[in-house]
Amino acid sequence: NAGVTQTPKFQVLKTGQSMTLQCAQDMNHEYMSWYRQDPGMGLRLIHYSVGAGITDQGEVPNGYNVSRSTTEDFPLRLLSAAPSQTSVYFCASGYRGRETQYFGPGTRLLVL
Amino acid sequence: DAKTTQPPSMDCAEGRAANLPCNHSTISGNEYVYWYRQIHSQGPQYIIHGLKNNETNEMASLIITEDRKSSTLILPHATLRDTAVYYCIVRPMTTDSWGKLQFGAGTQVVVTP
Numbered sequence: 568n569a570g571v572t573q574t575p576k577f578q579v580l581k582t583g584q585s586m587t588l589q590c591a592q593d594m595n596h597e598y599m600s601w602y603r604q605d606p607g608m609g610l611r612l613i614h615y616s617v618g619a620g621i622t623d624q625g626e627v628p629n630g631y632n633v634s635r636s637t638t639e640d641f642p643l644r645l646l647s648a649a650p651s652q653t654s655v656y657f658c659a660s661g662y663r664g665r666e667t668q669y670f671g672p673g674t675r676l677l678v679l
Numbered sequence: 680d681a682k683t684t685q686p687p688s689m690d691c692a693e694g695r696a697a698n699l700p701c702n703h704s705t706i707s708g709n710e711y712v713y714w715y716r717q718i719h720s721q722g723p724q725y726i727i728h729g730l731k732n733n734e735t736n737e738m739a740s741l742i743i744t745e746d747r748k749s750s751t752l753i754l755p756h757a758t759l760r761d762t763a764v765y766y767c768i769v770r771p772m773t774t775d776s777w778g779k780l781q782f783g784a785g786t787q788v789v790v791t792p
Contacts, residue, residue, distance in 0.1 A: 571722070598777055609766060609782030610723065617777070625779065657722050661777070666713070668780070670722025 569593050571671035573658050579677045580648040588643040588674050590658030597663045599641040600625070601633065603654040604673075610657060616641055617663070648678045682706070683767045688787040691761075697754040699786055701767030704748040709771050712743060713780070714752045716763040723766065723782075726752065730772070757790045764788070 574589045592599065600615035602625075612625030616635040630652060632644040641660075645652060655675050661668040684702040691697040703712065714726040727734055727741045729750075734741045740753040754761055764785040770776055 602780075602782075607784075609784055610780070611782070612779055615779065626781075655720070659722070663777070666711075666728050667725040668723075670724070672722055673720070 571658055571660055571669050573656075573671040573674050575674060576672070577675045577677075579679065580645075581679055582649060584648050586645050586648065588645075588656055588658075588676070590641045590643065590671060591639050592658075592660040592669070593639065594660065594662075594669070595638060596660035596669075597638070598668075599635065599658065599660045600668075601631070601641070601643045602657045602659065603627065603652075604657065605654050613643065613656075645676075648676075650678045652676065653678045682769045682781060683783055685765075685767050685783065685786045687784065688789070691754075691757045691788060691790050693759060693790050693792050694756055697757040697761065697788060697790070699752040699754075699765050699767075699788065700749065701752070702749045703767070703769050706747050706769050707771065709773070710769045711772050712741065712747075712750050713768040713770060714739070714741065715766045715768065715780070715782075716761075717766070717785070718760075718763040726765075757788075759790050759792065762788060762790045 571592045597618045601613040602610035604610045614633040616622045655673045657673050658671040659668045713728040715723040717723045729741045743750045766785040
C-alpha cells in the first residue's frame, strides 16, 4: 500500500490564484480529513468526510472547498489564495471505528 | 479553550525512559486520551490511546490517573529517532467526532546521545 499520498509537495501561488491540493489513499478508508499547520503551531482541521458524497466543515473552513466523489480521493480547493493561507497542509484517513489516523507527508504552500 | 496542557519542551537521554505529562482536568466521561507525534515536519503519527485503563503497545505505554485528570506517555527506551513533537489530545468516542483531532502546541522532546 502507498498509504496516504499528497501532491504537490510544494507550491507557490500568487494572491488570487486558485489551485487544488490532491489527497489519495489506497486503504479503503471511509474517513478522510484535511488539516493545516502554521509555523510553530499544532494542526487545525479544515474539512472532513465520513464517506463518499459526505463532507463537513472543521475548525477553519473559510476559503476552502472539498468534495468526495470516490472513497480514494479527497481534494482540497483554494478558491482565491491569500497570504494567510500560507501553511503546510496535511491529509489524513482512517477506518470507521478504528482510532488510528494515517497522515500524508504534507503539501507546503506559499502564497505571495 | 485548550482541553490539554503539556510542557513546551523536555530533554531525554538516549536509552532512558521518557515520561511525557499531560493535564486534561476537564475531560468528560466519554472522552479518550490520544497521543500522536510529529517528527520534523512529517505528518503526525498515531502512538496510543486509552480511556481509563493503562495501555501498552510496541511504541509506548499510557498511564491515566484514576480521576482521569492527567496522563503520562512513557517511551521506555528513548532513541534519537524519538525526537519529535508529542501531542496529547482528548476526543469523545463518538462517530460524529471522528477525525476532529484538536492539536495543541505539544511537547518538543529532544533525545540526546
